[in-house]
Amino acid sequence: SQTIHQxxxxxxxxxxxxxxxxxxxxxxxxxxxxxxxxAAGRGLQLLFYSVGIGQxxxxxxxxxxxxxxxxxxxxxxxxxxxxxxxxFYLCAWERLQGIPAVYEQYFGPGTRLTVT
Amino acid sequence: xxxxxxxxxPLSVPEGAIASLNCTYSDRGSQSFFWYRQYSGxxxxxxxxxxxxxxxxxxxxxxxxxxASQYVSLLIRDSQPSDxxxxxxxxxxxxxxxxxxxxxxxxxxxxx
Numbered sequence: 574s575q576t577i578h579q580x581x582x583x584x585x586x587x588x589x590x591x592x593x594x595x596x597x598x599x600x601x602x603x604x605x606x607x608x609x610x611x612a613a614g615r616g617l618q619l620l621f622y623s624v625g626i627g628q629x630x631x632x633x634x635x636x637x638x639x640x641x642x643x644x645x646x647x648x649x650x651x652x653x654x655x656x657x658x659x660x661f662y663l664c665a666w667e668r669l670q671g672i673p674a675v676y677e678q679y680f681g682p683g684t685r686l687t688v689t
Numbered sequence: 690x691x692x693x694x695x696x697x698x699p700l701s702v703p704e705g706a707i708a709s710l711n712c713t714y715s716d717r718g719s720q721s722f723f724w725y726r727q728y729s730g731x732x733x734x735x736x737x738x739x740x741x742x743x744x745x746x747x748x749x750x751x752x753x754x755x756x757a758s759q760y761v762s763l764l765i766r767d768s769q770p771s772d773x774x775x776x777x778x779x780x781x782x783x784x785x786x787x788x789x790x791x792x793x794x795x796x797x798x799x800x801x
Contacts, residue, residue, distance in 0.1 A: 605787070615793055616777070616791045616792055616793035616794060617733070617777070617791040619788060619789075619790075622788065632788075661732075663732055663733070667787060673740065675721045675738055675740055675781075676721070676781060676787035676789075677723070677735060677738060678723075678735070678779075678787075678789055679735060680732040680733050680734070681732060682731075682732055683731075683732045685730075
């Protein structure tokens with residue numbers, strides 16, 4: 574079965590510091606991977622998605638970046654955090670199944686980031 | 690701007706009753722529709738999806754889709770206190786990779 578991991582689970586960082594969040598998926602190969610952010614009391618905002626190693630699409634211009642160095646690894650980074658970067662960061666992997674085919678997304682446990 | 694709209698709630702329902710959660714979407718080209726449950730402080734978990742007009746049942750949950758009205762709903766029968774959570778409606782927009790657009794969620798509270 575497939576499992577998705579994220580770390581760290583919680584993080585408190587000062588403004589201007591760098592950021593690196595990691596997501597790994599087990600039990601599947603070449604998954605589509607996604608980074609979302611959820612601000613307090615808000616919906617999910619798609620940040621980046623990747624269909625393969627080195628392939629990153631950005632949805633929202635901001636001071637964050639993403640990389641996919643390996644098939645099942647997805648990293649979210651920032652060189653200098655802003656207060657507005659606080660939120661719950663969720664990684665998701667996608668499965669295509671059924672007839673007709675439907676894409677289903679499954680989320681990792683998330684990283685709660687507080688920028689102070 | 691493609692949108693998915695939900696009433697933020699809270700929706701309070703007595704234990705054992707039917708909870709009805711609603712969602713509307715703006716893109717007529719949307720092809721599949723999802724309901725996620727999110728407990729406070731946790732990540733969303735997929736409950737069910739639907740892609741055809743009509744009803745789809747899974748245990749105590751029934752998803753309903755009306756593409757002409759651009760309307761999706763989730764019914765929870767025999768509501769339990771453990772159903773208290775935020776329910777996210779999501780709509781799939783196909784592209785090179787699927788990009789699911791999420792509503793902001795409806796907070797459901799089941800009172801004993």
